[in-house]
Amino acid sequence: MKGTTWVYIFLGLYIIYCFYWGLKGYFTEKTSSGYSIAGRSIPFFAFLLAATAASFSGWTFIGHPGLIWRDGLAYAFASFYVLTIPITGTFFNKRVWLLGKRYGFITPGDMYAYYFNNEVIRWLVVVTAVLYSIFYSAVQLMAAGALFNVIAGVPFTFGAIFLAFIVWFYVCTGGLKASTWVGVIQFILLVGGIIILGYYVISAPQFGGWAGFSAEVAKLDTKFLEVPRVINFGLGGAAGESAWTAVMILTYMFALMGIQSSPAFTMWTFGIKTPKPLAWQQAFMSTFVVGFALFFFTAFQGMGAKILEVTGVEAFVGLNNTTVVPLLMKNFLPPVMLGVVFMGAIAAIHSTAAPYIGTGGSILLRDVYWRYIKKQNVSDSEQIWVNRILATVLTIAALGIGLTSKAALVILGALATSFGFVMYVLLLGVIWGLRFPSTGAMIGVLSGMLAVFFTYKIWPNPLSMHCAFWGTGIGLAVALACKGLGIKDTQETIDRQAEVRNWLDSVDEPTAAGKQWRKIMKFVVPIWYFFAIGPACILGNSAFSLNGFTPLWSWQIVWWILGIIMMWALCFKAEMATTSETQIARANSEQKIVVKEV
Numbered sequence: 001m002k003g004t005t006w007v008y009i010f011l012g013l014y015i016i017y018c019f020y021w022g023l024k025g026y027f028t029e030k031t032s033s034g035y036s037i038a039g040r041s042i043p044f045f046a047f048l049l050a051a052t053a054a055s056f057s058g059w060t061f062i063g064h065p066g067l068i069w070r071d072g073l074a075y076a077f078a079s080f081y082v083l084t085i086p087i088t089g090t091f092f093n094k095r096v097w098l099l100g101k102r103y104g105f106i107t108p109g110d111m112y113a114y115y116f117n118n119e120v121i122r123w124l125v126v127v128t129a130v131l132y133s134i135f136y137s138a139v140q141l142m143a144a145g146a147l148f149n150v151i152a153g154v155p156f157t158f159g160a161i162f163l164a165f166i167v168w169f170y171v172c173t174g175g176l177k178a179s180t181w182v183g184v185i186q187f188i189l190l191v192g193g194i195i196i197l198g199y200y201v202i203s204a205p206q207f208g209g210w211a212g213f214s215a216e217v218a219k220l221d222t223k224f225l226e227v228p229r230v231i232n233f234g235l236g237g238a239a240g241e242s243a244w245t246a247v248m249i250l251t252y253m254f255a256l257m258g259i260q261s262s263p264a265f266t267m268w269t270f271g272i273k274t275p276k277p278l279a280w281q282q283a284f285m286s287t288f289v290v291g292f293a294l295f296f297f298t299a300f301q302g303m304g305a306k307i308l309e310v311t312g313v314e315a316f317v318g319l320n321n322t323t324v325v326p327l328l329m330k331n332f333l334p335p336v337m338l339g340v341v342f343m344g345a346i347a348a349i350h351s352t353a354a355p356y357i358g359t360g361g362s363i364l365l366r367d368v369y370w371r372y373i374k375k376q377n378v379s380d381s382e383q384i385w386v387n388r389i390l391a392t393v394l395t396i397a398a399l400g401i402g403l404t405s406k407a408a409l410v411i412l413g414a415l416a417t418s419f420g421f422v423m424y425v426l427l428l429g430v431i432w433g434l435r436f437p438s439t440g441a442m443i444g445v446l447s448g449m450l451a452v453f454f455t456y457k458i459w460p461n462p463l464s465m466h467c468a469f470w471g472t473g474i475g476l477a478v479a480l481a482c483k484g485l486g487i488k489d490t491q492e493t494i495d496r497q498a499e500v501r502n503w504l505d506s507v508d509e510p511t512a513a514g515k516q517w518r519k520i521m522k523f524v525v526p527i528w529y530f531f532a533i534g535p536a537c538i539l540g541n542s543a544f545s546l547n548g549f550t551p552l553w554s555w556q557i558v559w560w561i562l563g564i565i566m567m568w569a570l571c572f573k574a575e576m577a578t579t580s581e582t583q584i585a586r587a588n589s590e591q592k593i594v595v596k597e598v
Helices: 004-028 032-040 042-057 058-103 108-116 120-152 156-202 207-218 248-259 263-271 274-311 324-332 335-373 380-405 406-422 424-432 437-457 469-486 492-508 511-531 535-542 549-573 581-589
Strands: none
Touching: 004 120, 004 156, 004 335, 032 156, 032 263, 032 335, 032 380, 032 469, 042 156, 042 263, 042 274, 042 335, 042 380, 042 549, 058 108, 058 120, 058 156, 058 248, 058 263, 058 274, 058 324, 058 335, 058 492, 058 511, 058 549, 058 581, 108 120, 108 156, 108 263, 108 335, 108 424, 108 437, 108 492, 120 156, 120 248, 120 324, 120 335, 120 380, 120 406, 120 437, 156 263, 156 274, 156 324, 156 335, 156 380, 207 274, 248 263, 248 424, 248 469, 248 511, 248 535, 274 324, 324 335, 335 380, 406 424, 406 437, 406 469, 424 437, 424 469, 437 469, 492 581, 511 535, 511 549, 535 549
């Protein structure tokens, strides 16, 4: 099969790199925190690239162009997750790091249970982390098996198991640091692969260059070029292309905001050496670099495949959204580039599966085995080996569910990011002091999880609004209702929260300029959401056309550029993601460790 030799050459080089970091971690990581959160030593450059890669999974590489092909430019608004994923980090991650450094938190359960003085919340976070790890990783590993099958002719099951083995090896041997350094090369392959494939599609002779391509796009049925309406009224969302209403686009972005509020990302934030890379990751690497790849090159892929299908090109008749990218790769890439782009897809898949499997194992170890089974009396060596066993169990579970229960996989894989978004209930309390009692936090999170399930499975997308919106909205409403009903915290909890609040507000007080910018951004951010991805995005159907791009595509590009400016202002000018040397020094010196390591 064309290019198979280069596929195996690049795969071999990639495996060597992965195994190197896994074995290096195996021989150097001797403490539990060193294995699970890299000893709080992940450097600037590594986090910058690896965290960005982990935010954008194999679904971005393979599924995103496929759904643009299926649903048109209304779905292409999903590319705005290059802003909505990191904006979660902008709101929370700097303060998460400061708290982790001061109090010694290792897992997100440590932080939430300490602040709310409630161990049930720890268990809810464990459940969220495990569901996220298993089902989100299962989606990734099955995508890897399918891609290997189409490109190299390897049997699907064997391909899925083999590629899962690679992830398992470097995660289990090297821990979080190995996952991070492998994530560096994964970021380069992911973004490079998307751009290379998009370039070869747009420059193919079938389209006649940009002028011919844009002319063909303009001829497509309007259902592929417009947002159908603002909202669908009713208990369940409509099927087909009309499902991408303006409010569905907005609330779907809420679901993807759940990626950086998930327990795995909170734990990764604890592991970085300094919060200095946070602002750059959020405002530049994700928003600009990945945004450039998505708003142009994934759209070239998806709309190009639609043109080929409509014009009757034989290889593209009978497409489905999972085969769009593999068929474009087989038909448009020369052998060497096929190998490079194949590795880009595999890297995208692994970049997400690895940290979720690794942190899932660490959360199970610390919050269940270490705390409850062994009563906080376990050596570093035993913690590391039990962690490896638990990560192995999660890998096997992800593979097993993916290979045997595809219906459940689709449902629960889609629920994962929405469950992550429900963590906003806890983060708003811990990080920004939203007032509701500990009981409200517990019942709110549980209610939010149930609401996510019911509005996904039982009554899908009421008012054409995504289950993530209903889950977190109901979760916050229940938490605040508990306050309104007069439920009180114990004095110990009140005192503990006051101490956390006073220290956090003291160490993270913005400058006078930062305060002024925050006042401005309280208006700018909602306005951007309303016009870029909210109800007003329907104006893009007939707004303006730039350089051959259709009106809706032009609208997306302009608001993406404005979004880059917004993220720069949030991260740097409003000081939401920047830290001074004084803040870092205080976090290092004013420690009040409340979590034992061994």
